[in-house]
Amino acid sequence: MQIGSRYLGNGQCHFIVWSPLSQQVELHLVSPEDKLIPLEKDDQGYWQTTIAAEPGTLYFYRLNGEVDRPDPASQSQPQGVHGPSEVVDQGKYTWNDGQWQGIPLDDWIIYEMHVGTFTPEGTFDAMISRIPELLELGVNVIEIMPIAQFPGDRNWGYDGVYPYGVQQSYGGVDGLKRLVDACHQQGMAVILDVVYNHMGPEGNYFSQFAPYFTDRYKTPWGSAINYDDAYSDEVRNYFIENVRYWLSDYHLDGLRMDAIHAIYDFGAKHILQEMADAANQIAQETGRKIHLIAESDLNDPRIIRSSEAGGYGIHAQWCDDFHHSLRTILTKESHGYYADYGDLDHLARAYRDSFVYAWTYSPSRKRKHGSSAIDCPTTQFVICSQNHDQVGNRMLGDRLTEVVSFEALKIAAAAVLLSPCIPMLFMGEEYGEEAPFQYFVSHGDPGLVEAVRKGRKEEFAAFHAEGEAPDPQSEDTFQRSKLNWDKRHEGKHKTLWQFYQTLIRMRQQIPALAHKDRDCLEAIVLDNEQVLMLRRWFQDQEVVCLFNVHQKPVELSLSLADGNWKKLLDSSDAIWGGSGSPTAEIVTVQPSQPQTFQLNPESVVVYSK
Template identity: 40%
Template sequence: MTNVKIWSPAATTVSVVLADSGRELALRPAGDGQFELERPLDVGTRYFVRVDGGMKLPDPRSMCQPLGPHGPSEIVDPAAFVWHDADWRGTDLLGKVFYELHVGTFTDAGTFRAAIEKLDYLVGLGVDVVELMPLAPMPGERGWGYDGVSIYAIHAPYGRPEDLAALVDAIHARGMSACLDVVYNHFGPDGNYLAQFGPYFTDRHHTPWGEALNLDGDGADQVRRYLIDNAKQWLVDYHFDALRLDAVPHLHDESDYHFLAQLSDEVKELGDDLGRNLTLTAESDLNDPNMVLPTSEGGFGMDMQWADDVHHALHVWLTGEANAYYVDYTDDDSLAQGFEHGFVRVGQELQFAAAPRGSEIPEELSGHRFMAFDENHDQVGNRLISDRPSLKLEPAELAVSRALILLSHYTPMLFMGEEWATTTPFHYFTDHGPELGAMIKEGRKAEFADWDMASIYGDIPAVMLNPQDEQTFLASKLPWHELDDSAHRRMHDFVRALIELRRSDPDVGAGDRSRTHVHVDGRAGWMSRGQTVVVFSVSPTPVTVPAPVAGKEEVLAWEPTQATADGVYLRSPGVAVYRP
């Protein structure tokens, strides 16, 4: 049995309404704006919460919303989850290979149970960490998860809480770790009832997606507690090893003890208590190394942060695109700067961003503190036609891209399907009501109004699909049958070989940034990782790259290359790895 406890500081009365009978049970005041039910409810009981005789609402801390965010909450006992990972203590995730996936499009069924069937494939690929996009309930059947509500619950079409537990258990059984993407900077507009309970939101701060969470005003202590307890739920009740925190610059907090620092301190204490390695990764475009400095040194205490600059520099170098934020990465040295130092833009005047940002990363910080990728849900899905790089780039160019990411000193992440160069888009899809759905459709169009589509797509039809159309969602499902095609299988096998090299080569697997050197000359270049040298070219004509490979031999290549007295000769675009 589980008790119901509600925070509603301005309320006079709070009650539970049983969904099956309509019977109403009063909660008693428990101090500090809390109300609690005198007797716990049985597991499986469905109920609503009523504040001061108002409308029936879902429980803000409900672990299960079986009928969606507008429906009744259901009592769940996490102690009843079946686990086989009692000996699992986790591992250091810095430098490991992450794999981001969306549960709804990863398989045809789009469920937790169906995802379990693909885990052996991920093991064979060499994945260390399975990262799930957000799971919070959202209206309708489908969505990315970043407009979720009822954040303690999971999106019902994916499965029940015990199904999610089974997925994490299966991930651990195969020696992999589990990471969950969580959204604490805003909640979705549809099904968001928190304001009817208390001051969860503030008009002192704003986000691009709606009201900001109240992290530094009256009542903020309980709002912070709500979010931090949610993080602990995923780590304790569901055994996740890591959390990825969405868009942390929009966690607006002017208090003396920043929310991120408090979260970091409490998660580290939790890990010590559990005897498990727990990891926090922040998505931030501020280029601020304080994000990953310890709280004892005045930092935010995150273990890792996303390195968007690396993606942007690589994308511009490969595609020549210069729209929107890409305009700030067109300098000749952007690619080398990104792969050597992590932050490309540190204090310079920018054309796209409103103001200069960022500072240099301290030399002692490991490259493993920064997560690099050439695809992710944002960089694919937030394009007009949600196209993958494989739509325009040749396989050899994709091989260069994969090699630079996977052999870098960063923590690498793959986005589902990129390992076999799938051309299937990852569209932006929603299932809101007609009015909100129409607003989202028009808002998406407006985002791309200033983009020069001809320069991006050329003769490729560039028509944005309706996010509300179910076919937009279905068109985003991974086509696993592509692995039967020799060209896709070749890319898959090459990526697998890169991951194996990362594991077996101490120089490549190290995070020491001082031993990485990158030289780029036009459409070709080389990157040294200690004694290992990665030589690459996307030049349409043969090129000799003056890489330092004397005394080394080719151990992996997209196409065979030839070492010469002047460097390495590449007859066609591709990438090769040399080491002693």
């Protein structure tokens, strides 16, 4: 059932809100005229009416004749999270993407971005001018961090309290549509990060309407959403309709679902399966390729297995094991959950099996963790070397650029983009952005601001971070996190950008790299843990990638297939800002004759047969 205000045209609008335990609910129109309209209640606890109301009408719902509250399914909050909701005409925008059919999941190259810090203006419209350069890089999907209405005008987005609302400071409803439309016309897909595991604290009036939350479970961010307790049917409807809303009304190509391990549902049909069913139905109706991606730390392949195979049918999921394996090798960090990683064999296992922990003992958890996912295609796993969490949740928000050498940045790029999984870049990494990405909020409640500050300090203590964390409430923290976009034309920044562009083109154009079957991949550790060899093949073409992650040169003897091998890439070549490569351009391998390779410190070399 569609909920919220739905403009029907001809000056008519339907209002419907779920409040099963209320004795009385009235629609309070506050603009353009002040008026109270009683609503009728049905057997499921929905209150509704159809009246004369134009787009732009501002309204509250009055509960039990006592308090006015915004619509839980508000599509627009022009006066902020505590103000009235606004009637929106979703049909007034004229779309120009009628020929758009989407991009196959196997071909996705994702670019994660935050609207407020991606441009100086921090708006949807300002993003449009940068799309051609992302396309030139080779990116074909942008992933937008949450834009559901949140308190104030700056926030990561995970404190949103109106899952149907579009953040006003970013450009609101029409701004988002203009961005998606422009992307589709240029060949770029758009997915949105949505939060279905909790809601933010400020402006959260949901409990006053209905049992949206349950005390059965707790999340790290507040009360768990009620997906399987009493009254949960209509809570599920609220979020399933939210999936439909974003995919239909905004033509989005998919959703990235935040921290689904904190979505608790022990019913026979999981809410994630119902969401996947809804997305698949819209894909069939529109002829567009639509995909849901889950963030999860469970290492549970049921999330992405089909419903026929006993899974939830989500199309892909983030693979933290790959990130953690790669990062700990490059940085030697071992605090917190990084203690579970650090061996080169972990990265080899992530290439081969996706999950490093597949019902194996996890030292940080002190128990077995995960399950095997080798039956799942590699293109159901999204991997990265950086993302908003792994940068922004560091105390200083420092990027990999500030932690490792320039040579190691090139290893990180190659490790991700030469993988058969779906690669994701975090905005700015492609040119080695040096500005931090720090945690920022603009709450209006002083008590809540202090609670956020305290919570951040406690979180950093768990990772043994020293020093003073930036104030998340300060606007300076937000301003420091904006990209220095023009740096991509300068010095090593330009070189790194071109390195990323070259890797993406190799991934798309070389058959052995374009073919992503798990059965056509080998990843092993050579020469006493010094070098990782990634070998990929398709038909008679083969590619070998040699990663020396250590700060010393390595000489190794390697048995390759007979024939001529051509060097496609060497990160230590002068063209890539390196000191010069000792490896040959052409290597001829004789039968049963191992070949000697000399690898520079912190380098990656790619050969093709």
